[in-house]
Amino acid sequence: MSIVHAMPGFLIRRLNQISMSVFQERMQRLGLDLTSVQFAALVALSENPGIDQATLAGLIAHDRVTIGGVVDRLVAKDLVARRINPQDRRARQLALTDSGATLLQRLIPEVQALQHDILAGLSAAEVAAFVTLARRTTEAGNDRSRAPLRPRD
Amino acid sequence: MSIVHAMPGFLIRRLNQISMSVFQERMQRLGLDLTSVQFAALVALSENPGIDQATLAGLIAHDRVTIGGVVDRLVAKDLVARRINPQDRRARQLALTDSGATLLQRLIPEVQALQHDILAGLSAAEVAAFVTLARRTTEAGNDRSRAPLRPRD
């Protein structure tokens, strides 16, 4: 066993790899072509219609460039509408399309169900313990991230 | 607070974001241009000199394409030597250069020290609990990943 295999950084990368793979596999089985980042963006837009890309980036902890590409692809799939804000012509107002809202309602229970598969081998109590620790440390380390979480209000 | 912010998948992505950022920041402060993936590859090669790229990929849980690019960059930095295996002309034998071995010895204590910063806000006992849970679930979910860990022996 290598020394790297016990390092938190390595374990976290593996967790992320497994998480993304579980998500993608489920989407494929549903016949959908959607990533977990795109899902998070749809949820954020559903909860905050009319926000611009920079705000969206802060709500799901991404940089603006990445969000620009994600929104491009969501617009191309007709899940999100993007238009210039007349009050601030720099900004793009974002909102779910009808088709995006419909898809999201179908997706939410699926995505909630697959969270269980991500942490395979753990009991319900252990999953809860993991989530508690993860929430505390991501909050403590928020500003260490290059794209911190910036919740509204 | 959005419903996604409590999902394990989202928390894991945040953890990975913070982890990569902490690593990059430390490397920058050391005046080095090295990613965590490149570090993991150097460690694996130090522990297993002479392996080929596919074996290296399995040891640090990456697909062969990604490892090809990582090795390209390590060779360009003169940290790794790559040559065709005369016994199997498909394969590339990899080994650290002297400069790679020297750098790695300097890096290992630094990287071990920064692991602590990744899980900010947790006590030593909580870090240990996190690592235990993470190890168990990544082992259980190994084959769910697209690029599973394939240890030798």
Add this chain to the structure above:
DNA sequence: GGCATTTGGGTAGTATGCTAACGATCAGCA
């Protein structure tokens, strides 16, 4: 009003991290 600063979005560039497909090569087997 005029001007410096800030902000939103974009381009260019780099590195992961994956799929699908391909050529070269090797291993097993009739």
Add this chain to the structure above:
DNA sequence: TGCTGATCGTTAGCATACTACCCAAATGCC
């Protein structure tokens, strides 16, 4: 020996995920 299948590395393509930089537009301050 010749064929079949597996394996190693690579290319092409896509989607994150960032930095650095730029332009346009809004904001704050005098």
